[in-house]
Amino acid sequence: MSAAQNVQVRVTRQFNASPERVFDAWLxxxxxxxxxxxxNxxxxxxxxxxxDARVGGKFSFxxxxxxxxxxxxxxxxxxxxPRRLVFTWHVDTEADELSRVTVEVTPRDTGxxxxxTHEMDAKWADYASRTEKGWATMIDVLAPILERG
Incomplete structure (x- = not known):
């Protein structure tokens, strides 16, 4: 996946939770x-x-x-x-279709x-809005979970 051929989707959200809690929710x-x-x-x-939350470790959902x-x-x-998490992302049946997800967490006054940022090959451009909506939905579900503790 060369940078010149990437499509990027970006979602940003504020949380009333510590950077550590938000970061740990991913692992x-x-x-x-x-x-x-x-x-949910x-x-x-x-x-x-x-x-397997280590560099080189894998996940399966x-x-x-x-x-x-x-x-x-x-x-x-x-x-x-609690600042940065980067991982590849794909469905197991599409092993050659790696995309890259970067999660950056920045401290703010109230959380x-x-x-x-989800980077994927340009051939997936038609799925960019669907991908953005999917991540936005998931992250919106996370906020109340963290607020409940």
Whole structure:
């Protein structure tokens, strides 16, 4: 995936939670299963969430959606708690279709700001708005989970 051929999707949200809590929500299987996957986000059943939270470690978010089993997988490229998380992202059936997600968390007076950038090959340009909406929905689900503690 060369930078000249990338499409970027960006989502930014404010959180009334510490940068550490927001960052950790990306690496804790129980929390990921509440805001990124499952019935809180879309009509799907979470079958497994596996996270090896280290640089070079892998994740697998395995769900059943519409009778189809889907495994979202990736590898952690950077983990700089609580500031920056970078990982690859793809569906296991499309192993050659890697995209890259960067999550940046910046402290603010009343919490923090999260900026997610999802870079994908230009051939996925028609899916950019759908991808942006998907991430926005997931991140919007995360806010009340963190506020509840």
């Amino acid at each position: 804790t299987p129980e929390t990921v299963g509440q805001w990124m996957l499952g019935s 986000v879309r009509d799907e059943e979470v079958l497994r969430v596996a996270i 395995f769900v059943r959606r519409g009778g189809v089993e889907i495994d979202h997988v990736g590898t952690y490229l950077e983990i700089d708690r 923090c700001e999260l900026t997610l």
